[in-house]
Amino acid sequence: MRHPEPMSDQQPSQDAPEGLEPAKTGVSSRRIADYLRTAILNGELAPGTRLRQEEIAERLGSSRIPVREALRMVEADGLVVVKSYSGARVAKLDFNEFDTAYRIRERIDPLALTLSLEGITDEDVARLEALETEVEETTSPDRFVALDREFHLATYAGCTDKQLLETVTRFWNTTQHYRRAYAQLIDDRGRSIITYEHRLLIDAIHRRDPIDAERFLSGHIRRTRITLAEHPELFD
Amino acid sequence: MRHPEPMSDQQPSQDAPEGLEPAKTGVSSRRIADYLRTAILNGELAPGTRLRQEEIAERLGSSRIPVREALRMVEADGLVVVKSYSGARVAKLDFNEFDTAYRIRERIDPLALTLSLEGITDEDVARLEALETEVEETTSPDRFVALDREFHLATYAGCTDKQLLETVTRFWNTTQHYRRAYAQLIDDRGRSIITYEHRLLIDAIHRRDPIDAERFLSGHIRRTRITLAEHPELFD
């Protein structure tokens, strides 16, 4: 597994020596959907931004037909809202939706983790430790958010079920905006708490202990939900 | 809530006096997607069936463009698999995917139920009892599957979160095929067990007891998973 790489089933990128990042060949609609997902996730396209078909088409050098299909796909991911004859906008969860999304994550992320434990390798665990070190050392909020995401997705490296990974990723994605916003105002105390939670999680994974792993993960998600809820200014 | 009515956000059907069944006006791609979902869910389109764009377009009186968008949407629902330049087929879960889908349901359906309890009305509970009576009385396997689905979705009537309902419905939908197949060979003993489980579930809902409601629901889903797994011939 590599960098951000949105989600959804990206093409195996066929015979290209090694896949660059987003499948650059193959069918444009998937490529365009990947482009939109990436742009939304890293904040280039803020919630509420209007997405004009022609503008996207021109930027990616295609016609509007693949763009429309891509918008349907990203809409199904919950990242975009499309309204008939009116246009597409980058989606934004309100507070209640955010709260429920996190409660969903509290239930399914631990399942993905338990299933992952059955297939996870020592190399995967070593990578987790390396990633966590990076998470702890970075000082850039945006980089912190990206690394944190990469760390958690890496804990699921041993999970082979695509539906589950897609679902987990989906709710990770739709809540990304709030994590990024919160990362801007987190203090050292908050960072320390995350460090402890992550380290305990890694230890449970290292011991292949699904009970502790689920406990620490659901606790981590729940505490994050509660912490974010203490900042109502994020949900204007 | 009415009959099958696939899932996903159907249009409010605008100014049409009352929505017939699937939004017949508005944008064709949604209408076509609804048509495909319905046809797949009630078994008219069996898993593995090839879906030719032109054929669907002709049947629904449109061109291939809305059909293509509809296929992308239904693909995102997990009901169809699209392959570049090769075509779309009705999806079929293998055994492992089925097993994981049910384990996901064991975790998130109870959440939907707990949230539903906060908003459910006495009329909703009365409707549950009426539906359950129908479930118990029907002798047609296909009608049993449809009513069972309607019953369970009705237990979520008090849940207002769209993401959660869509996710719950998604995994209900992708596993529908196996429930229908199993319904053909269930015996009286199996039917009785389901009756007891449903009645206990209704009682917990009636008492607005989230602990018992979650317990009975997750137990019901788990037992169903185990029972279906005892019929490997369904997963050829």
Next chain:
DNA sequence: GCGGTTGCGATTGTGTCCAATCGCCAGTAG
């Protein structure tokens, strides 16, 4: 007889053009 190859038909992917709808602003009446 069999494996590989090549060409053709069928089907999907995409660009272009036109129709349908929406939002907004000017204009008008009260």
Next chain:
DNA sequence: CTACTGGCGATTGGACACAATCGCAACCGC
């Protein structure tokens, strides 16, 4: 001044035509 209404520009939805790709079968050589 405000609320309504009509029309215009911008944008999306859809049909058609053409290009790209795939699957399959016939053919060829061994």
